Amino acid sequence: MSEMLLNKEHTTSQICGLVANLLIKKRWMLATAESCTGGLMAAACTDLAGSSVWFERGFVSYANAAKTELLGVAPTLIEAHGAVSEPVARAMASGALAHSHAQVALAVTGVAGPAGGSPGKPVGTVWFAWATPSGLSSAVQHFAGDRAAVRQASVRYALDGLLQIINREETSCGS
Numbered sequence: 001m002s003e004m005l006l007n008k009e010h011t012t013s014q015i016c017g018l019v020a021n022l023l024i025k026k027r028w029m030l031a032t033a034e035s036c037t038g039g040l041m042a043a044a045c046t047d048l049a050g051s052s053v054w055f056e057r058g059f060v061s062y063a064n065a066a067k068t069e070l071l072g073v074a075p076t077l078i079e080a081h082g083a084v085s086e087p088v089a090r091a092m093a094s095g096a097l098a099h100s101h102a103q104v105a106l107a108v109t110g111v112a113g114p115a116g117g118s119p120g121k122p123v124g125t126v127w128f129a130w131a132t133p134s135g136l137s138s139a140v141q142h143f144a145g146d147r148a149a150v151r152q153a154s155v156r157y158a159l160d161g162l163l164q165i166i167n168r169e170e171t172s173c174g175s
Contacts, residue, residue, distance in 0.1 A: 012044055012152070012155060012156045012159065013044065013047065013048070015156065015159045015160050015163055016044050016045055016047070016048060016159055017048060018163050019045075019159055019162055019163050019166070020045075020048055020050075020051065020053075020054050020055075022163070022166045022167070022170070023054040023104065023166070024053055024054050026103075026166070026170075028054070028102070028103040028104050028133075029054060029055070029056035029100075029101060029102040029103055029104070030045065030054060030055050030056060030102055030104050030105065030106070030162075031056050031057050031058065031059070031096040031097065031099075031100040031102035031104070031105045032045070032057075032058040032059065032096065032105065032106055032107070033058075033059045033061060033071055033092040033093060033095060033096040033105060033106070033107035033108075034058065034059065034060050034061070034107070034108055035060075035061055035062055035067070035083065035092070035108060035109040035110070036062075036084075036108060036109060036110040036111065036112040036126060036150070036151060036154060037108050037112075037151050037154050037155055037158075038060055038062060038151070039058060039060045040151055040152070040154075040155045041058065041106065041108065041155050041158055041159070042055070042057075042058025042060075044155055044159065045058075056100050056101055056102040057100050057102070059071055059092075059095075059096055059099070061073075061092065064078050064083055067083065067088065067091075067092060067095075067109075070095070070099065071091070071092050071095030071096060071098075071099060072091070072095040072098060072099065073088060073091040073092060073095055074091070077091055082121065083109055084109050084110055084111055084121050084125060084126075084127060085109075085127060086127055086129075086138050086140065088109055088127070089107050089108070089109050089127035089128060089129035089138055090107075090129045090136055090138050092107035092109060092129060093105045093106060093107035093129035093130060093131040093136060093138075094129075094131055094136065096131070097131050103132070103133055104130075104131065104132050104133075104162070104166070105130070105131040106128070106129070106130050106131075106158050106159075106161070106162050107128065107129045107130075107131075108126060108127070108128055108154050108155075108158050109126070109127050110124075110125055110126030110127060110150070110154060111123050111124065111125050111126070111150075112124075112126075112147045112150045112151050112154075113146065113147050113150060114146065114147060122142070123150070124142050124143040124144055124145070124150050125140065125141075125142055126140065126141050126142075126143060126150065126153075126154045126157075127139075127140050128140070128141070128154075128157065128158050128161060130158075130161055130162055130165050132165060132166070132169060133169075134169055137165060139161065141153075141154075141157055143157075
């Protein structure tokens, strides 16, 4: 996903609307698994009228125990890699699918700040994962700004990433 660029000409709400249209067309439901965004992705989705047609549920798993209890993320995975890591983001996305009726999931885990960063994972480090019927993909971003800016950029990136993945799948499948 390193080639992914933020869709600068659209607002987060517009990107969400584009995602909604594609999900409705495919008759897919979306589940979100959020840590550092604390439900902002689910809120962005449900801000759209009629979202119950394509938004199935959102998991807010801020604490490590919540990642394990709600999404089935293995505690050993968190211990080995840390909560802000590619393996945990991927397990969160997979867990969101396994614990919902959705066909598509996106997950986000990161360090929004202002504290909590480390040399290896500075404030602004955010891991993303997307689970679709064709597989799992992930990416990391390093966002600048304060806590609110990191969280908002994370929501936008996650939704834009999902839009691009679904568009790519639609193009490759010809559906």
